Amino acid sequence: MFGMSHETFLLLDAVVTVIGLIVLITKFKFHPFIALIIAAAFLGLTSGMPFGTIIKAFQDGFGGVLGFVGIILALGTMLGKMMAESGGADQIAQTLIRAFGKDKVQWAMMFAAFLVGIPLFFEIGFVLLIPLVFIVARRTGVSIIKIGIPLLAGLSAVHGLVPPHPGPLLAIGVFGADIGKTILYGLIVALPTAIIAGPIYGTFIAKYIPGHPNQELVDQLARDNDSADLPSFAITLITVLSPVFLMLLKTFADVVLPEGNFFRTFMDLIGHPISALLLALLLSLYTFGYKQGIGSNQMLKWLDASLAPTAAIILIIGAGGGFKQMLVTSGVGNVIGNMAVEAQISPILLAWLVAAVIRIATGSATVATITGAGIVVPVVGMIPGVNRELLVLATGAGSLILSHVNDAGFWLVKQYFNMTVAETFKTWTAMETLLSVVGLGFILLLSLFV
Numbered sequence: 001m002f003g004m005s006h007e008t009f010l011l012l013d014a015v016v017t018v019i020g021l022i023v024l025i026t027k028f029k030f031h032p033f034i035a036l037i038i039a040a041a042f043l044g045l046t047s048g049m050p051f052g053t054i055i056k057a058f059q060d061g062f063g064g065v066l067g068f069v070g071i072i073l074a075l076g077t078m079l080g081k082m083m084a085e086s087g088g089a090d091q092i093a094q095t096l097i098r099a100f101g102k103d104k105v106q107w108a109m110m111f112a113a114f115l116v117g118i119p120l121f122f123e124i125g126f127v128l129l130i131p132l133v134f135i136v137a138r139r140t141g142v143s144i145i146k147i148g149i150p151l152l153a154g155l156s157a158v159h160g161l162v163p164p165h166p167g168p169l170l171a172i173g174v175f176g177a178d179i180g181k182t183i184l185y186g187l188i189v190a191l192p193t194a195i196i197a198g199p200i201y202g203t204f205i206a207k208y209i210p211g212h213p214n215q216e217l218v219d220q221l222a223r224d225n226d227s228a229d230l231p232s233f234a235i236t237l238i239t240v241l242s243p244v245f246l247m248l249l250k251t252f253a254d255v256v257l258p259e260g261n262f263f264r265t266f267m268d269l270i271g272h273p274i275s276a277l278l279l280a281l282l283l284s285l286y287t288f289g290y291k292q293g294i295g296s297n298q299m300l301k302w303l304d305a306s307l308a309p310t311a312a313i314i315l316i317i318g319a320g321g322g323f324k325q326m327l328v329t330s331g332v333g334n335v336i337g338n339m340a341v342e343a344q345i346s347p348i349l350l351a352w353l354v355a356a357v358i359r360i361a362t363g364s365a366t367v368a369t370i371t372g373a374g375i376v377v378p379v380v381g382m383i384p385g386v387n388r389e390l391l392v393l394a395t396g397a398g399s400l401i402l403s404h405v406n407d408a409g410f411w412l413v414k415q416y417f418n419m420t421v422a423e424t425f426k427t428w429t430a431m432e433t434l435l436s437v438v439g440l441g442f443i444l445l446l447s448l449f450v
Contacts, residue, residue, distance in 0.1 A: 014332040017043045022361040036319035040326040047330035061325025062318040075277035081306035086288035088236035095233040110198040113154030122159040146206035153198030160396040162186040167369040174373040177388035180251025189442045197434035243276035320370025348394045355398030368399035401436035
């Protein structure tokens with residue numbers, strides 16, 4: 001077509017489609033859900049797919065993603081809501097602050113955010129923990145930037161790299177990775193990455209931008225909690241980390257025990273992400289609910305309220321799955337995979353680079369993860385020995401880079417920390433970029449051993 005080979009035309013078609021997707025989201029302010037549907041339809045039509053196949057491919061991709069991720073998303077959000085409302089997150093933060101002391105309070109905030117962020121969306125974790133930043137800054141006199149950047153790094157690192165967050169979970173489904181191994185590798189990569197981008201960078205940049213919190217927000221949010229009314233640190237930790245423990249135990253059983261072994265089969269059941277999160281949620285109803293004297297009606301209200309903010313995220317993830325399937329069914333994915341093989345580009349670097357470009361252009365880590373994984377997945381079958389778990393992490397790391405004015409998180413941080421746009425670039429944007437680049441470095445290092 002137009003004097004080009006079929007492969008060249010498909011590649012150009014994909015480039016035009018992705019650019020169009022970016023323009024729809026950034027310039028014309030289309031909702032990502034609608035933009036992804038339009039982009040998928042455009043790619044299907046222009047690549048020559050039959051009309052019936054276009055619809056079926058999108059439906060299969062949409063349903064295939066949400067059949068797993070949608071359930072995980074709902075259960076994880078409910079668990080996070082129970083932890084937030086009961087004060088469990090406050091207990092984790094306050095305990096770590098007492099343990100580390102004033103001089104190393106930035107480390108306490110990073111670890112608190114790292115732990116609390118495992119079952120929570122970034123935005124929810126941010127709103128939940130920002131009062132602690134204000135309280136600690138007021139009590140200790142330490143710069144709000146020195147305290148806040150480590151907290152943001154801890155939340156963002158687990159959001160991009162550690163399941164059961166939707167981005168890594170989605171990439172796991174696309175690449176066919178093992179969730180237990182991904183959690184293990186994700187924790188190995190995320191913790192040192194968060195340390196470098198959080199306490200270390202936060203301490204450095206606070207010398208130049210100490211920050212001045214909005215007094216109205218401080219007066220509204222910086223309320224001291226009575227630790228006697230909160231769930232204990234041990235109970236909170238057991239509840240929050242129980243799904244991670246079950247999923248890791250399942251992976252361990254699969255490696256150590258022979259197929260058909262009763263315990264391995266049992267762990268395959270309860271260590272599945274859906275089962276693990278369901279069991280953790282049921283446990284939280286007792287530890288964060290009944291044990292705290294909270295009635296059934298109040299818990300039902302919390303759980304109902306927790307699902308409303310996730311509706312848009314679920315739809316975007318589903319539409320992204322449909323777009324991913326269109327890339328595969330149209331043959332675009334195979335063309336990109338063949339090019340990567342011929343050019344001898346590291347699949348890990350390719351996954352990071354594609355996700356990074358889309359993240360910078362659209363401002364959405366979710367869209368970057370969905371689209372990036374869909375573009376890179378054909379490489380998995382073409383290059384033997386590619387570690388699928390590390391591809392998941394590379395895509396997640398790429399989706400974190402260079403948050404700027406097209407990202408809602410940029411403005412959220414700017415307003416709460418009462419910074420100028422330039423100061424937000426030097427703190428938040430630089431921190432996110434450090435997470436992405438340093439994370440890639442650790443992933444490449446880990447690839448030498450696994």
